[in-house]
Amino acid sequence: MKIPNMIYGTAWKKESTSNLVSEAIKQGFRAIDTACQPKHYREDLVGIGLLKAYERGIKREDLFLQTKFTPIDGQDKNNMPYLSSDEIEIQVEKSFETSKKNLNTNFIDSYILHSPIYDLNKFQKVWQKMEEFYNKNEVGHLGISNCYELNFLKFLYANSKVKPSFVQNRFYSQSGYDREIRIFCKENGIIYQSFWSLTANPHILDSDILKQISLKYNKSVELIFYRFLNHIDIIPLNGTTSINHMIEDLKISDFELSKEEIEAISNLTKR
Numbered sequence: 001m002k003i004p005n006m007i008y009g010t011a012w013k014k015e016s017t018s019n020l021v022s023e024a025i026k027q028g029f030r031a032i033d034t035a036c037q038p039k040h041y042r043e044d045l046v047g048i049g050l051l052k053a054y055e056r057g058i059k060r061e062d063l064f065l066q067t068k069f070t071p072i073d074g075q076d077k078n079n080m081p082y083l084s085s086d087e088i089e090i091q092v093e094k095s096f097e098t099s100k101k102n103l104n105t106n107f108i109d110s111y112i113l114h115s116p117i118y119d120l121n122k123f124q125k126v127w128q129k130m131e132e133f134y135n136k137n138e139v140g141h142l143g144i145s146n147c148y149e150l151n152f153l154k155f156l157y158a159n160s161k162v163k164p165s166f167v168q169n170r171f172y173s174q175s176g177y178d179r180e181i182r183i184f185c186k187e188n189g190i191i192y193q194s195f196w197s198l199t200a201n202p203h204i205l206d207s208d209i210l211k212q213i214s215l216k217y218n219k220s221v222e223l224i225f226y227r228f229l230n231h232i233d234i235i236p237l238n239g240t241t242s243i244n245h246m247i248e249d250l251k252i253s254d255f256e257l258s259k260e261e262i263e264a265i266s267n268l269t270k271r
C-alpha cells in the first residue's frame with residue numbers, strides 16, 4: 001500500500017491505547033506505529049483498537065502496521081517477549097510471533113529494528129532473521145530506529161540483501177537534525193520517519209517565522225511544522241491523545257507551503 005504521510009504513535013498510552021488507536025483510525029489515521037516492548041507500548045491493546053476499527057468496516061489492507069524488534073537492552077527484563085537466555089535469532093522469532101498475535105495479523109507492513117546492535121555478528125543474525133520474514137512475505141518493509149551514526153547505517157546498507165526502507169529517528173538539534181543521515185537516506189531511497197518532532201523543537205514552534213506562516217494559513221504552528229516535514233520528505237510520527245489535535249493534524253495534506261517558507265523553516269534546523 002501507499003505509505004501514509006503521518007503515522008499514529010502508540011507509546012506510553014497504557015490502558016488508553018485501544019481507545020486511542022480506534023479513535024485515531026476513526027479520525028483518518030491509516031498508519032500505526034508500535035513495538036513489542038511492553039515497557040513503553042501496549043502492543044496487545046493496539047490489536048484490540050484495530051479490532052474495534054475492523055468492526056466499523058475498516059479492512060486490514062486499509063492500514064499500514066509498523067512494529068519493532070526491541071533488543072534486550074531496551075526491554076524490562078521482567079516483562080519481555082523472549083528469554084534473555086534465548087539465542088538472538090530465537091529472540092527475534094519469538095518477538096515477531098508475539099507481534100503478529102498481538103496485532104491479529106500474518107503480515108506486518110514495516111518491521112523495525114528498535115536500535116542498532118554494535119556487536120556486528122549479532123546484528124547480522126538479527127537482520128538476516130528479519131530478511132527471512134520479508135522473504136516469506138510476512139513483512140513488507142524493513143527499517144532501523146535510533147540510528148544516529150551514519151557509518152552504522154552505511155554498514156547495514158552495504159551488508160544487507162533486503163535494504164532498509166525506513167530510518168525512524170528523533171528529529172532534534174543535538175543530532176544536527178540528522179543532516180548527513182537524511183542525505184544518505186535520500187540518495188538510497190530510504191524514508192526518514194521522525195519522532196519528538198514537536199516536543200524537541202519548542203524553539204522552532206515558538207519562532208516568529210512559524211507564527212507568521214501559521215497566521216497566513218490559519219493553521220496551528222504544530223500543523224505547519226508537520227507540513228514542513230512532509231515537504232522535506234519526512235514522515236512524522238504523531239502520538240496525540242487529543243481528538244481535536246487528530247482532526248487538526250490530519251489536515252496536513254490540505255495545503256502547501258511555498259518554496260520560500262520551506263527554506264525559511266529549513267534554516268531554523270541549521271542553527
Ligand SMILES: NC(=O)c1ccc[n+]([C@@H]2O[C@H](COP(=O)([O-])OP(=O)(O)OC[C@H]3O[C@@H](n4cnc5c(N)ncnc54)[C@H](OP(=O)(O)O)[C@@H]3O)[C@@H](O)[C@H]2O)c1
Pocket residue numbers: 008009010011012033034114145146168194195196197198199220222223237238239240241242245248249
Ligand atoms: N523509535 C523510538 O525509539 C521511539 C521513541 C519515541 C517515540 N516513538 C514513536 O513516536 C510516537 C510519537 O512520539 P513523540 O515522542 O514524537 O511525541 P508525541 O507522542 O507525538 O507527542 C507530541 C506532543 O505534541 C502534542 N500535539 C500533537 N499534535 C498537536 C497539535 N496539533 N497541537 C498541539 N500539540 C499537539 C501532543 O499533545 P496532545 O496529546 O495533547 O495532543 C504531545 O504532547 C510514539 O508514540 C512512538 O510510536 C518512537
